[in-house]
Amino acid sequence: MIHKIQHRFHIAKYQKSLLGIMFVLPAICLLFTFLILPAIMAGKYSFYNYSILKPENMNFIGLTNYTDVLQSKAFWKTMTNTFYFVVVVVPFQSSLALLMAILINKKSRITNVFRIGFFSPVITSIVVISILWTFMYAKEGLINNFLSIFGIPNQPFLTSEKQAMNSIIFMSAWQASGYFMMIFLAGLKEIPETLYEAAAIDGANKFKQFIHVTVPGLRNVIKFVVVVTTIHAFKLFQQPFIMTGGGPNGSTQTVVQMIYKEGFQYRNAGYSSTIAILFFIVIAAVSTLIQKLIKDRSY
């Protein structure tokens, strides 16, 4: 009798977890097939000489791909370009977003209009704004026409090695800062007004209030924005792909573009996967580093 009850209890318990598994299983299967498996494959291919066109010739070559990639000038060029983009766009875009958030951190009808204006580029797609800004950056384009009012000569925004990446940076910040402005706005609302009042009584001016009240109050938000923007910035691909094709003279060629080119144009799965794995390591390392840096510093 007791045995039977125990048995039944076991079955019930088993059925319970079976049901739980049924809930979780579809997602797990999909994640395995379309995320975990390809990640393992990328890791594996990075140790193989593997051309998609000749899969039968696939053979293990150890770290050769890695040494090849790390010795390749093209790889370091794209790495440098990508890092340049990250290092400039992250602080530029984040401080722009913070400045905009502070400028409109007052509830009124007019700040609402400003907010919608700042946010509006977010609702377009990167392809749309890349094409739009290619026209605006053109030799006879809108921006050069505007600059000529002030007597500034025609600028080769996308056609000079020196300016192309900066032009892409400016446009990217223009597109995305409205989104991060919203995040900062929410953070600003969490800082109690009394802190500012106390600081003002202590004789702190606006700038000091910003340094001693706003920045510490936003620590978590700043960390989040910087990490997200950094990861996103490393993935730069669409803007140069559409606007410059990586040129002029490779000055806007990025790591992701190299992954794409090696993999899908030259069909070199081994080499492409090696870059992809290195790319993953860099992103993981940098985002961990930023999180540690901002966590440890006390304002």
Added chain:
Amino acid sequence: MKKLNKRHIIDIGSLILRTLFFLVFIAPLLWLVVSSFKQEMNIFKDMGSLSAFIPKDLFLGNYTKAFQRADLIKYVMNSMFYVFLITLFGMIVNSLCGYGLAKLKVPYSKQILKFIIALIIIPFETIILPLFLIVNNFGWVNSFQALIVPFIANCFNIYLFKQFFSGIPDEFLEAARVDGASDLRTFLQIVLPQSTTVFATVFILTFVAHWGDFMWPLIVASDDSVRTIQVGLQFLFTNPPQLYGVILAGLTFSTIPLAIIFLMFQKYYVQSAASSGLKG
């Protein structure tokens, strides 16, 4: 009196700064929409003055020409279709998974959750080539499956659902269970109705993320029948002759669906942005 003046100066300065910013942010979009309704020659003629931003012709020829040169309506429909299906299937699969991890007995559920969160860090760019080989193996190239199926399960959305469902008190679910409702029925009839926030949030996040998809559709959906609007725009842009008015019309037209979705769900989008930052 002196203090008041200083404050006024700051206020005016801030207003000027805000207005300048506003103009910088709005001008390109204004130019885009206004120019899409202008004759080609007028776009260039007006570019040197303020009239670049002033509607003049209400010329619809750019739009008819854009639709002739590329089947933009079909591409927009294609994009709507595949993005909607990703969000729909995604909401089902990810919410079930999140609920299972939050409220049901799943062996090793804590470890599974940790693992899923860890997977978020893998950049899509790292797996894109093997993923293409897998999809190719399934014979999905140039079909909607390739655009949809790999993106249904989403680690971050599972996490969002899990967090939300964990917030529902257990007693609440126990009550339903005592009434004899099965777990599935509890989920469908008790949990779902009070979860509109998290579903709306996941909907808008997923929609916005995939609407802008470019590299993946470029690789797996080059065929005209499954071409997405982003890839279609790029074709319109790169195929000569490069007529500004026609291309700007295409850009404007392609933005309408996303703008509508945004207007409907902006509350949730902004909320999710806000809370993501606060949690840090």
